[in-house]
Amino acid sequence: MRARLALHVSEIEVEHREILLKKKPAEMLAVSPKGTVPVLVLPDGTVIDESIDIMYWALKQNDPEGWLVEGAESWLEQLLAFKTHLDNYKYNPTRENVEAKLTACQPFLISVENALKRNDYLLGRAPTVADFGILPFIRQWHFVNTKQLQLWDYSKTVSWLKAFLESTRFAEIMQKVPLWSPGN
Numbered sequence: 001m002r003a004r005l006a007l008h009v010s011e012i013e014v015e016h017r018e019i020l021l022k023k024k025p026a027e028m029l030a031v032s033p034k035g036t037v038p039v040l041v042l043p044d045g046t047v048i049d050e051s052i053d054i055m056y057w058a059l060k061q062n063d064p065e066g067w068l069v070e071g072a073e074s075w076l077e078q079l080l081a082f083k084t085h086l087d088n089y090k091y092n093p094t095r096e097n098v099e100a101k102l103t104a105c106q107p108f109l110i111s112v113e114n115a116l117k118r119n120d121y122l123l124g125r126a127p128t129v130a131d132f133g134i135l136p137f138i139r140q141w142h143f144v145n146t147k148q149l150q151l152w153d154y155s156k157t158v159s160w161l162k163a164f165l166e167s168t169r170f171a172e173i174m175q176k177v178p179l180w181s182p183g184n
C-alpha cells in the first residue's frame with residue numbers, strides 16, 4: 001500500500017502485476033527469492049523489494065508534493081518496533097498474552113497521537129513520507145483492534161486515519177487490479 005502511494009504521487013508508470021501470495025509466480029521468485037510483495041523491477045533489471053525503498057526510490061525520481069522531508073526517517077525507524085508488535089499480535093494463533101502485545105504497541109501510538117496534537121500531520125501542516133509510510137500500519141492496527149483506539153482516546157490518530165481512508169489517493173491506489181498471469 002505504501003509503495004503504491006509513493007508511485008502514485010510521483011506519477012511513475014508501472015506495469016502492475018497483481019499476484020496471489022499463496023500462489024507466487026516463478027517470475028516473481030526468480031527476481032526476489034524472499035517472496036514478499038511489493039517487488040519493483042526497474043528497466044535496467046535492478047530489483048527493489050522493500051516497500052520503504054520503493055517509496056524513497058519513487059520520491060527521488062519525482063516528489064511533486066514535497067513528501068521527502070527531514071525527520072521522516074526517524075519516524076519510519078520508530079515504526080519498525082511497532083510493526084513487530086503488531087505482527088506478533090496479528091499472527092499469534094494462540095492469542096497468548098494479547099494484552100501485553102497490545103500494550104507493547106502503545107508507546108508508538110502515543111507518539112503519533114502527541115505529534116498529531118501539535119500539527120495536522122506527523123511533521124507539520126502537510127503529509128509527508130512519514131505519514132504515508134506509517135498510515136497503512138495504523139490502518140491494520142485499527143482493523144485488528146478497533147475498540148482499543150476508542151478506549152485509549154486516540155482521537156487525533158482516528159481523524160488522521162479517517163481522512164486518509166476517505167482520500168481520493170487512497171481510493172485510487174485501492175482500485176482492483178486483475179491478477180497477473182504470464183500470458184497477459
Ligand SMILES: N[C@@H](CCC(=O)N[C@@H](CS)C(=O)NCC(=O)O)C(=O)O
Pocket residue numbers: 021035036037038049050051052
Ligand atoms: N519488509 C517488507 C515486508 C513486506 C511483507 O511482509 N509483505 C507481505 C504482504 S503485506 C508478504 O509479502 N508476505 C509474504 C507471504 O504472505 O507469503 C516490505 O515492507 O516490503
